[in-house]
Amino acid sequence: MTRLEVPARRLEAQALTREPWLRAVDLNLDRGELAVLRGPSGSGKSLLLRALADLDPRDAGSLRLDGVDAREVPPGRWRRQVRLVAQRPPALAATVRGVLDLAAELAGASRMEVPPGLAEAQPVARLSGGEAQLLALWSALRGPAEVLLLDEPTSAMDPELAARAEGWVRDWARGGGAVLWVSHDAGLAARLGAREVSL
Amino acid sequence: MTTAPDIGPVGLGLAAALIAGHALTSMAFQLGLGRRLVVAAVRATVQLLLLGWALERVFAAQQPVLVLGVMTLMGLVAGREALRRTTHTAPGLGRATTLAMLGSSFLVTTYGLVAVLDAEPWWAPERAIPIMGMILGNTLNGIALGLDATLKGLESRSGEIEGLLAMGASPARATRALVQDALRTATLPIVNSMAVVGIVSIPGMMTGQILGGGDPGIAARYQLFILFAIASGTALGAVLVVLSARRLLFDDRERLRLDRLSPR
Numbered sequence: 001m002t003r004l005e006v007p008a009r010r011l012e013a014q015a016l017t018r019e020p021w022l023r024a025v026d027l028n029l030d031r032g033e034l035a036v037l038r039g040p041s042g043s044g045k046s047l048l049l050r051a052l053a054d055l056d057p058r059d060a061g062s063l064r065l066d067g068v069d070a071r072e073v074p075p076g077r078w079r080r081q082v083r084l085v086a087q088r089p090p091a092l093a094a095t096v097r098g099v100l101d102l103a104a105e106l107a108g109a110s111r112m113e114v115p116p117g118l119a120e121a122q123p124v125a126r127l128s129g130g131e132a133q134l135l136a137l138w139s140a141l142r143g144p145a146e147v148l149l150l151d152e153p154t155s156a157m158d159p160e161l162a163a164r165a166e167g168w169v170r171d172w173a174r175g176g177g178a179v180l181w182v183s184h185d186a187g188l189a190a191r192l193g194a195r196e197v198s199l
Numbered sequence: 200m201t202t203a204p205d206i207g208p209v210g211l212g213l214a215a216a217l218i219a220g221h222a223l224t225s226m227a228f229q230l231g232l233g234r235r236l237v238v239a240a241v242r243a244t245v246q247l248l249l250l251g252w253a254l255e256r257v258f259a260a261q262q263p264v265l266v267l268g269v270m271t272l273m274g275l276v277a278g279r280e281a282l283r284r285t286t287h288t289a290p291g292l293g294r295a296t297t298l299a300m301l302g303s304s305f306l307v308t309t310y311g312l313v314a315v316l317d318a319e320p321w322w323a324p325e326r327a328i329p330i331m332g333m334i335l336g337n338t339l340n341g342i343a344l345g346l347d348a349t350l351k352g353l354e355s356r357s358g359e360i361e362g363l364l365a366m367g368a369s370p371a372r373a374t375r376a377l378v379q380d381a382l383r384t385a386t387l388p389i390v391n392s393m394a395v396v397g398i399v400s401i402p403g404m405m406t407g408q409i410l411g412g413g414d415p416g417i418a419a420r421y422q423l424f425i426l427f428a429i430a431s432g433t434a435l436g437a438v439l440v441v442l443s444a445r446r447l448l449f450d451d452r453e454r455l456r457l458d459r460l461s462p463r
Contacts, residue, residue, distance in 0.1 A: 053365055055454055075453040080367035090358040106366040143366070 027197065029147060029178040034170065036189040037182045039199030045182045046087070048199070049149040052180070053084035065146065080107060083145035087152040087182075089136035091124040099124055099135055107143035117161070129156030137165055141172050148172070150181045166191060215240070257324050266324045270308070270331045274301040277335045281440075284343040287350040289459045295443035299342055303436035304334045307428045315424050333404060333425050334432045337389065341433030342440045345385030349444045350460060352377040360455055370449040378441055385437035389430045396426065 029035060039045050050056045052063065054070050063070040070078050093099045097120040100112040114120055115138040118131060127135065137153045150169070154162040170192055173179050180197075181188070189196040206214070218240050225232040257265055278297030282288065308331045312321045321327075353360065356377055363373035396402055397419075401409075404425055408418035450456050 054452055055361060055364060057450065057452070057454060057456070071452075075364075076367045076369055079365055083367075084365040086358075086362060086365070088358075090362040092359060092362055102363075103366060106363070106368050106372070 027180075029180060031146075031176050031178055032173055034173050034179045034181065034192050034194035035197050036192065036194045037180055037197045037199065038184065038186075038189075043199040045199055046151055049084055049151050049180070049182060052147075052149055053082055054078050055084065080144050082147045082149065083140050083143060084149040085136050085140045085151065085153050087133075087155060088129070089132045091132075093124060095124060096120055096122045096127075096135060100139055103139035103143065107139075109143055112139055112142050116164075130154075130158060130161060133157055134161065134165065137168070141168055145177060147178045147180070150179065152182055152184070155183075215244075254324070254328065257328065261324065263320070263322045266322050266327050269324070269328055270305070271301065273328075273331060273335055274304055277304075277339045281339050281343040281346065285347040285350055286463055287347075287354070287460050288463055289350070289444070289447055289461070291447045292346075292444065295447060296342065296346060296440055299436050299439035299443060300335070300338065302439055303342075303432045304331060304338050306435065307334055307432040311424060311428050315428075329404075330425070330428070334428055337429040338432040338436045340388065341385040342436045344388070345381045345437035346440045346444055348381035348384040349377065349441045350448075352381060353445075353448055353455065354457060354460060357455060357457060364453065364455065370445060370453050370455075373455075374445055378445065381441045382434075382437055385441070386430070386434050389426075389433050393426055393430065396422075402426075 027035075037045055037048070047056065051058055054063070054075060065073070065078075065081060070082075073081075091099075093102050096114060096118050100114065104110065104112050115134050118127075118135065124132070124135070133153055133156055137150070140148060148169070153169075154165045157165060166188070169179055169181070179194075181192070181194070188194070218236070222233060222236060224230070225236060253269075257269055275297060278293070278300040281300060282293050282296045308327065309321075311330055311334075312318065312327055316326060318326055353374070360373045360377070364370070402422050402425075405415075405418045405422040408421060409415055448456055448459055
């Protein structure tokens with residue numbers, strides 16, 4: 001059973017602004033489980049995801065996957081297993097194909113197909129917010145992740161595309177992965193059949 | 200071989216009069232540079248006269264330890280100056296910059312003295328110190344440019360870098376494009392100046408050697424050696440400082456630590 005747990009009841013992450021961010025967190029995610037994380041803006045949802053991906057230093061709490069402490073896993077491997085998808089994905093290559101090839105290279109995966117609605121040669125700099133989110137989510141779903149940390153991954157998508165994306169994530173979790181999805185959408189947990197966690 | 204005629208106090212005074220032209224410009228256009236100009240001109244005068252005075256003594260002493268001491272001191276000052284030219288700083292960066300400065304310039308200078316000039320003794324102060332000075336002065340630029348590009352890039356491209364880290368990339372992979380850009384920024388000026396040297400300008404050292412009564416052919420070959428040494432020192436120094444800066448701004452868990460960066 002895959003469990004992403006923070007058993008210390010408190011995770012202390014330090015934001016880049018050096019503001020100490022304190023919040024009691026006790027979060028367990030089981031394999032195949034979908035959880036929607038909700039909370040007001042500024043409550044630290046994105047910071048929690050960053051901390052879980054081990055992108056921010058923390059001086060307390062503990063973080064484990066299948067009982068193995070994050071500190072015992074090489075950082076690159078941890079982040080491939082516990083994969084963060086940002087709300088505003090940065091342009092990582094010039095074209096859609098470039099981003100997919102880069103994602104495949106880093107994931108150790110085979111060549112990734114182009115997501116529906118996008119073309120290989122499309123310049124990443126000119127993608128809309130929703131298209132950029134589609135590309136990021138699409139490549140993350142095709143990597144070796146065991147846990148997906150999704151930071152409002154469909155916030156800029158049109159409703160139809162967002163609905164399709166929700167379906168892909170649900171299918172992915174059925175394959176045994178755990179998902180923590182940050183969202184302001186009150187109906188999302190019900191649509192996904194997910195547990196709701198509040199900050 | 201003729202030697203250069205000395206410039207006496209009167210000559211030096213007449214040279215200083217040239218500065219008046221600059222002062223007039225400042226006044227005419229109200230640049231407000233008058234005070235800074237006077238301070239800079241006085242500093243230059245004192246520094247160069249002191250340097251001449253000190254070098255006379257170091258040359259007369261012919262002591263390798265003294266030569267090494269002077270070269271190290273020059274490297275330390277250059278390291279400080281390179282760091283001063285960046286917009287940001289981080290703990291440990293001063294030491295890294297000084298080490299990059301000293302390491303690259305010592306290595307290239309020693310190679311030049313031993314392999315290229317093949318003089319006896321190889322550490323002779325009248326060759327070692329001016330050559331080290333030429334290399335330092337130019338490497339300083341490259342190191343400052345490379346360091347500044349790295350620090351600025353880590354900050355402005357943090358989204359891209361952390362995006363790659365989140366995908367499992369190592370810091371080296373996540374900063375590959377940034378390091379390439381920084382090294383290009385650091386080394387491009389010397390590449391550009393090599394391409395036009397001798398057409399647009401006669402470089403300072405060659406001018407000095409010719410004024411000092413040297414053979415222009417020999418002066419040209421010396422200048423070529425110095426240019427290549429500068430190019431090599433700049434590249435080496437830039438690589439050292441860029442990689443050190445990257446190492447200092449990632450922690451043992453391969454996290455980008457912009458919190459270690461502070462504006463100057």
